[in-house]
Amino acid sequence: MTSFASRLIAGARQLGPLCVGIDPHPGRIPDLFGGDTPEGVAAWGEAVVAAAAGRACVVKPQVGLFERHGPDGMRALQRVCEASREAGLLVLADAKRGDIGTTARGYAAAYLSEAAPFPSDAVTVNPYMGLDTLEPFLEEAEANGKGVVVLARTSNPGSADFQARDLEGAPLYARVVEALAPAIQRLKGAGEWSSLMLVAGATGPDEARQLRQLAPDALFLVPGYGAQGGGAEDALAGFKAVSNRLEGGVVNASRSVTFPAGSDTVESQADWHALIVAAIEAAQTDLSMHAGRVPVASG
């Protein structure tokens, strides 16, 4: 069984480090797809998947924006996960779950088990409750070649409230990464990279490099590229040089590639598709050029 980390890094080497965020924002689903309804969200999500297929290696559906539509919204999430896997895309479910014992097992089963109803390659989790609450996710990941993405440093202003504060001589986020070291090694095994991945937002390149020093073997999920503000160079600051190019994770873009200018006024799904494809290719090219390589689309 190929590990999550191996699949992700192989995909990033082939197509570039872009992760396409699938965030069905309220009121922004084009009428072309049915608007802001569970069916519209599913159809739009599947169309994003079709545009990303062969042009990016991974998508990241934002679970909360499906959950707001209730059980039917979760059915839409299921359809998007299934469509992604059929299209050869890895799925990183951005659920930010975290709980104790059997409940954590429940979430791990929902996203990472062999018969997961929301079939994903990795899921984001919150470390606040402690390492024992991450354990069920790690076990499920090990058993099924999946990944676990732990929130370490997020990029929102509120990350200063607790994450960036000093916990016994280092920022809390650094203590979280430090405490994860054994789990990072465990999910690395004999591979190049660990299937324990970190959400590594950074306020600047220095902090990104510091995170890389703390966790040399963890792939990073970097938020904040595109609409949220940062450029490619900043987004790649925590990557490392491997064979003359930068690698070490994926960089997420959501709004800039799924709601690009003009995509709300096009009159056909074909025109919409062309706009999304162009936005994904532009982001992939921008990131790949900064990472020192030329992307090769497979689709």
Added chain:
Amino acid sequence: MTSFASRLIAGARQLGPLCVGIDPHPGRIPDLFGGDTPEGVAAWGEAVVAAAAGRACVVKPQVGLFERHGPDGMRALQRVCEASREAGLLVLADAKRGDIGTTARGYAAAYLSEAAPFPSDAVTVNPYMGLDTLEPFLEEAEANGKGVVVLARTSNPGSADFQARDLEGAPLYARVVEALAPAIQRLKGAGEWSSLMLVAGATGPDEARQLRQLAPDALFLVPGYGAQGGGAEDALAGFKAVSNRLEGGVVNASRSVTFPAGSDTVESQADWHALIVAAIEAAQTDLSMHAGRVPVASG
């Protein structure tokens, strides 16, 4: 509009401080209800609601144990939420969500909005990402008379990994409570108690009293009573004396009241109902006697 805090404290005064946890553990749903399937989980959950009605003021469905069944599991959660409200029970959705911006808004809409698909009176949230990530929940709570339950101190062993460590001179969990002070006041308004509630697990009565000092106006959701180990006296250590009785929150019991001894072998739903009723009444009586009052069942 009556606030969540007012509704909860009125219920606890009338019926006692027990919160009935609805945790559909894998493999433990009796065949009487259809076993461990989405339909079985829904039927079992509705039966727990029927047993709790008039005997407790609040139930707490554990979302992860529904989510493991996928969209149909979330439909079961929806049925349990709706049945609870029809039975006059408050619903505290134990979802432990937390995310930025529109995604947090999505979760808040899913549980706390007027047309919430999982209609609840309050939802549990994780503070790791910072105060800005709690804001959408606070706004939804203010607009609709709902509550927000923030994880402060959990009772699992892993809570020692980060929550209990020293952040600039006080434990992280105390810093979280401290940072919440303005929000606690904001959701208190002119009422007796704030609709910003805290998950207040404690390693002992001293810590519970310390949490109470830090947040005199916040209701506590106390885990760890019953099957998880603590007795009534410990569970109530963070409550305060009001008119000769202890009040200040609710105490959760899940397994001890929903999977009591013998409940897996009874042969009829009527016998099962009698066992659950007896377990709920015993827990309510135990807690109420320690709180210095005699409960009055309304059903």
